[in-house]
Amino acid sequence: MSISDQPQEFCVRRLSSIIAAVAITATGLTFSPSVASAAGGEATTKTVAIVAPTAVPNATILRMVRLNKTNSFLVAGIDSTSAGANIHLWKMKEDLTIDSSFKPVDLGNDFEYPTVSNSSCIANINQNSQLSACYRLEAFSVNETANSYAIAFRRNLTASNISTDVSTIAIGNLTTGAVTGKSNFFPTVSVNSDPTSAFASYSATDIVGNVCSTAFGSSYQSVPLFSSFIDMFTMTIRPDSSIIIGARCTYSQTTFSGQNQSVTDYITTGLFALKTSNGALVRDSSWGTNGVLKTFDDPTKCSQPVFSSAPDSSLTSVNSEKIFSVSLVTTSPRVTTHPFNQSVTSYNGCNTSGMPNYTGSTLIAFKANGTISASTSFNTRLSIARWIIDSKGLWNNTIVSGSGSSATTSLFRLNLKGEPDTTLGANGQKPLANLPATVTVNGASVNMRYFFMGVAATATGNLFTGFTTTSTAPNIFQCNNQAVDYAETLYPYYVNLQSGLVTTYGTNGLGQGVTTQYSTADVCGNGSVGVAFVNSKGQLSSLQVTKAIGSQTVGIKYTVWNAAAGVTSGGDGSGVIGGGSTAGRVDTKVYSTKLPTAVQPDSALRVLTAKQAQDLDIRVSTPKICIALTTSVMMVNPGRCVVRIIDEDTKRVLRTMTTTVKKAEVEAGTTLTTDEPIMFRQANVRLSKQAQAQVAEIAEAAKTASRVVVIGHSAALGDVSAYSFAISRDRANAVKAALIKAGVKAPIETVALSYNQPETTKKTEAAQAKNRRAEVFIFP
Numbered sequence: 027m028s029i030s031d032q033p034q035e036f037c038v039r040r041l042s043s044i045i046a047a048v049a050i051t052a053t054g055l056t057f058s059p060s061v062a063s064a065a066g067g068e069a070t071t072k073t074v075a076i077v078a079p080t081a082v083p084n085a086t087i088l089r090m091v092r093l094n095k096t097n098s099f100l101v102a103g104i105d106s107t108s109a110g111a112n113i114h115l116w117k118m119k120e121d122l123t124i125d126s127s128f129k130p131v132d133l134g135n136d137f138e139y140p141t142v143s144n145s146s147c148i149a150n151i152n153q154n155s156q157l158s159a160c161y162r163l164e165a166f167s168v169n170e171t172a173n174s175y176a177i178a179f180r181r182n183l184t185a186s187n188i189s190t191d192v193s194t195i196a197i198g199n200l201t202t203g204a205v206t207g208k209s210n211f212f213p214t215v216s217v218n219s220d221p222t223s224a225f226a227s228y229s230a231t232d233i234v235g236n237v238c239s240t241a242f243g244s245s246y247q248s249v250p251l252f253s254s255f256i257d258m259f260t261m262t263i264r265p266d267s268s269i270i271i272g273a274r275c276t277y278s279q280t281t282f283s284g285q286n287q288s289v290t291d292y293i294t295t296g297l298f299a300l301k302t303s304n305g306a307l308v309r310d311s312s313w314g315t316n317g318v319l320k321t322f323d324d325p326t327k328c329s330q331p332v333f334s335s336a337p338d339s340s341l342t343s344v345n346s347e348k349i350f351s352v353s354l355v356t357t358s359p360r361v362t363t364h365p366f367n368q369s370v371t372s373y374n375g376c377n378t379s380g381m382p383n384y385t386g387s388t389l390i391a392f393k394a395n396g397t398i399s400a401s402t403s404f405n406t407r408l409s410i411a412r413w414i415i416d417s418k419g420l421w422n423n424t425i426v427s428g429s430g431s432s433a434t435t436s437l438f439r440l441n442l443k444g445e446p447d448t449t450l451g452a453n454g455q456k457p458l459a460n461l462p463a464t465v466t467v468n469g470a471s472v473n474m475r476y477f478f479m480g481v482a483a484t485a486t487g488n489l490f491t492g493f494t495t496t497s498t499a500p501n502i503f504q505c506n507n508q509a510v511d512y513a514e515t516l517y518p519y520y521v522n523l524q525s526g527l528v529t530t531y532g533t534n535g536l537g538q539g540v541t542t543q544y545s546t547a548d549v550c551g552n553g554s555v556g557v558a559f560v561n562s563k564g565q566l567s568s569l570q571v572t573k574a575i576g577s578q579t580v581g582i583k584y585t586v587w588n589a590a591a592g593v594t595s596g597g598d599g600s601g602v603i604g605g606g607s608t609a610g611r612v613d614t615k616v617y618s619t620k621l622p623t624a625v626q627p628d629s630a631l632r633v634l635t636a637k638q639a640q641d642l643d644i645r646v647s648t649p650k651i652c653i654a655l656t657t658s659v660m661m662v663n664p665g666r667c668v669v670r671i672i673d674e675d676t677k678r679v680l681r682t683m684t685t686t687v688k689k690a691e692v693e694a695g696t697t698l699t700t701d702e703p704i705m706f707r708q709a710n711v712r713l714s715k716q717a718q719a720q721v722a723e724i725a726e727a728a729k730t731a732s733r734v735v736v737i738g739h740s741a742a743l744g745d746v747s748a749y750s751f752a753i754s755r756d757r758a759n760a761v762k763a764a765l766i767k768a769g770v771k772a773p774i775e776t777v778a779l780s781y782n783q784p785e786t787t788k789k790t791e792a793a794q795a796k797n798r799r800a801e802v803f804i805f806p
Contacts (some may be wrong), residue, residue: 048594054506054608059138065589067518067532069496069540070193073572074122075581078103079130082114087571087582089166090118090557091175093200093598097562098125099569100175100200102166104139113137113163113179115203120474122584131203131559133177134230136194136210140181146189147182151458161758164193169263169339173200176269178258180213190214193256197267206267207302213256233300233309238275241318242294245277245404247325251288252278260297262351264394264686268310270351272332272599273318278375287365287650291375295322295332296642297353299396314396320391325429327357330384336415339600341394342726343719347442347702350394352421356407358382391421391444400444410438411477414599416488417611417699417806418628420447422599425455425474435461435476435660437523449689460526465517467533472496472517474527479562482589482596484522486693487611489520489528489590491560492566494536500548509547511575515539516558518566520590524693537566540585543575564596609695621685622670622694629695630805632659633669634685642680649782651687655775660735660803661695662783698806699727703799704761708741710798711756711762721761724767724802733805734774736761741794742781751780763801772805 076099078085086106090099099118100131105111113133116127141382142149147160155626161181168175180193198209210230222232225756234254244251257272264270278291299313311317322329337351343522358378364370364378376382391400392711393646426433436455439447448456464471478490518537520528529535548554556570566587574580589596594612616632634657644654652667653660660670669683701724701765703715713721728734738758740750755778762774785796 031187032654033310039622055287057295066590067537067594068588069585070588071540071583071585072122073581073583076571077101077118077122077124079114079116079583080334081130081132083439084092084108085114087555088113088163089392089555090569090571091166091168091329092557092559092569092598093117093168093170094600095170096563099557100166100168102163102177106139110138110141111719112139113177115198122582124216124240126313128201131205133179133205134208136208137177137179137196138181140183144184145182146184163423164258165261167261167263167269169265169267169337171339171342171502172267172729173207174198174263174267175200176261176263176282178261178271180258183225183228185227187219188221188224188361189227190221192228192230193258195261195271195300195307196259196518197263197269207305207307208479209307211256211301213258216253217251218466222401226283227718229408234273236310237273237296237298237318238294239298241273241298241320242275242277242323246275246292246294247277249277249279249292250488252291257295257331260332260353262334262337263348264299264337264344266344268299268313268344269307270313270396272297272321272334278393285369285620286371287369287371287372287727289367289375290373291377292325293322293329293356293376294320296320296641297304297330297332297334297392297396301346312395312630313627319390319392319396319398321353322355322357324357326360327386328360328382329357329490330382336600337394338415340415340568340723342722344394344724345716346394347716347720348393348419348442348723349399351390351392351442352413352440352444353390353392354408354410355388355390356384357386357388357629358384375433376492389440389444391440400440401447403445407650412479412599414478414481415489416599417697418479419699422478422490424458424478426476433463433717441607447710449746456523457786458521458523458526461521462527464537465536467517467536467539472536474519476521478521479566480596480598481580482560482564482593483611484590484592484594486592487522488697489522489564489593491518491520491564491566491590491596493558493566496539500773509545511543511545513541515541516568516585518587520593528590537587540568541568542572543578545573545743546576548573560596560598562595562597564593568725611693611695613694613696615694619681619682619683622692624686624690624692625661625667625695626690626692626697627661627663627687628698628700629692630655630660630698630803631685631695632658633671638668643674645670645672649779650784653777653779653783655735655777658696660698661685662737662801663687664689671701699731699804699806701727701802703785703801704741705795706757706798706800708755711753711760713760718764721764721768723803725765725770728765728770728772728804729771731772731806734765734770734772735777735803735805736765737773737777737779737783737803739779739799739801739803740781741795741797742787742789744783747780751778754778754780757798757800761802765802 054208058779071797082109085103086102097120104789115131117128165178178195198205215232234256238254253276255274260272275294281288297319300307301308301310333354335352335666366416387404387408410423423436423438438459439450441447479492482489497514527535557570570583647668651665671680736758740754758776
């Protein structure tokens with residue numbers, strides 16, 4: 027009997043060759059041996075002098091970013107002893123040596139430190155801690171999938187007795203370092219003082235003023251545009267190497283009535299895209315709506331600058347339907363008293379003398395093409411840290427409420443559409459248990475802050491991991507006063523979402539503390555330079571530029587902490603290979619006689635060994651819930667899964683096993699990486715442009731996969747079971763062929779389900795269009 031003749035029970039014949047797992051390897055830094063411990067948490071530190079190419083003598087490192095795929099670092103630095111020196115880029119290997127395969131890049135005169143001859147700010151400076159007012163590296167970002175970097179440098183310049191800031195933004199090739207596009211912009215512009223003509227020699231333009239006027243109008247609520255501001259801290263790189271940055275628009279109007287002065291102002295914010303064109307950067311009008319995505323447009327409230335998360339760097343196409351990034355907008359009420367100008371008798375605006383009284387937040391999840399996937403408002407201020415993309419493509423964060431011993435930490439999760447994942451809990455939140463507010467280490471109490479930095483995979487599930495710190499820094503200090511030295515100690519930890527802090531790690535749950543000396547001058551100036559991350563082995567790591575303070579010398583300090591017991595891999599959750607998104611749980615147990623009580627969707631249980639599969643078949647009678655493979659059963663939807671083991675020759679049922687698939691974190695089963703379904707047109711097996719973009723993303727994620735399964739589906743508008751089976755098979759095969767063409771090396775298994783696992787059962791064409799699809803599942 028053929029498979030198409032069995033509408034109630036499905037089997038998949040064994041593959042002609044045994045599927046072998048692909049080992050995931052990564053280069054690592056070789057340290058001096060340290061004593062191993064079952065508890066983990068031991069720190070190994072290597073310190074070297076500043077690492078820089080000969081082209082940059084007396085180098086000062088300004089910023090470093092980690093390259094996940096190559097376990098190396100892209101470095102921006104400058105010869106700080108030479109007036110008017112240019113910023114350079116170079117690469118540093120994980121063993122803290124120069125990567126000679128990357129030729130150092132001189133970014134040119136637009137990335138030159140200002141001098142007394144072209145900057146009155148430099149000429150008048152007398153406090154080293156104030157140099158950040160004259161120049162600073164505002165943003166430095168990479169997107170390894172797009173093979174691009176972006177850098178933004180701001181400096182205060184003087185021309186025609188006018189002083190203003192000029193920002194230079196450059197986009198370059200991550201392999202060669204070559205700059206592909208570069209332009210100068212005025213980061214802050216008032217409509218009453220246009221510096222364009224005075225600074226014509228710099229070819230700087232008021233691009234943000236153009237963004238504000240075209241997106242929100244030259245006037246807002248009948249109040250004219252007053253000033254515009256570029257927010258570089260939101261800078262991210264899209265899959266096509268264009269970049270996204272922020273715009274903040276202030277509208278203000280002052281009127282007089284005798285001695286009375288009345289002021290009204292409004293604030294709007296948005297994101298806009300810049301692309302390379304003939305070596306320059308220009309607005310990308312195809313992004314968002316006319317080149318802008320509005321993030322705040324409410325005349326009844328006020329907003330602070332938008333905070334945007336690191337993007338999903340695994341995306342390969344700007345047409346991807348997946349979430350690219352998430353922006354956080356915090357809001358506060360409008361105020362009626364001007365905080366600075368006592369002569370203002372009537373005020374209606376957003377200026378405050380201190381921190382605003384935040385009363386709300388909005389999370390905006392958007393796609394790479396600038397369209398909003400979801401926008402969710404909250405009646406409180408959200409304090410969130412780094413978003414971590416897990417193996418299912420869900421975005422995870424933590425929310426900390428309260429302070430001190432009364433502080434509580436909740437996991438906060440967004441679903442694939444960017445909405446709060448209510449399967450986790452109300453408002454997408456789940457309070458985490460057994461997270462102590464303090465941990466005792468060597469007799470001292472360490473305050474805990476649970477802001478996760480990445481994920482670490484074990485055989486039984488993922489752990490979330492991060493650092494907590496202690497510091498001797500003064501709570502309040504003035505930058506104009508003498509600098510104060512202080513010490514900061516890093517302690518790593520791991521958290522199990524079910525059982526809480528992994529207290530068997532290190533000492534009571536904290537790894538060995540490592541202390542670094544800093545100065546308040548760093549805070550007042552361009553800041554300390556360093557990067558902390560989770561490496562491909564699931565180890566917490568810290569790379570820090572150190573200064574000569576006390577016994578500490580100038581150089582680079584690299585610390586790696588041993589991982590918790592059972593950790594096999596990990597990453598920062600940025601979506602890229604090595605970033606942790608595909609570090610799914612691997613369950614090696616063979617459930618040959620009894621299945622676990624519960625499992626979760628998008629997971630697989632192995633029920634036969636390769637040898638057993640030579641004589642036995644797997645069949646399921648619940649194809650809407652689970653699917654039979656060669657040696658495994660794959661769980662796809664919540665419900666009851668019924669599995670039968672069949673003797674291939676006699677067709678006799680040897681045993682029947684059941685399990686319940688629940689929408690919850692369950693420790694049994696191998697977790698799979700999946701994506702949005704690949705859709706097909708009616709009676710068609712060709713891949714659309716959008717489908718091809720999805721395949722490219724999936725192929726990137728499957729580079730280190732051990733196995734890939736493609737499931738084909740069909741619509742059900744008539745009694746055409748044979749045809750429906752055939753077209754579902756052809757759709758699965760079309761996706762398989764595209765994945766192979768895109769470079770997937772892992773074995774790919776196809777399953778044809780006809781219309782036995784529908785997204786919808788409504789008998790309308792619009793509804794049945796959702797059933798014409800193929801789904802891809804990646805085994806770690």
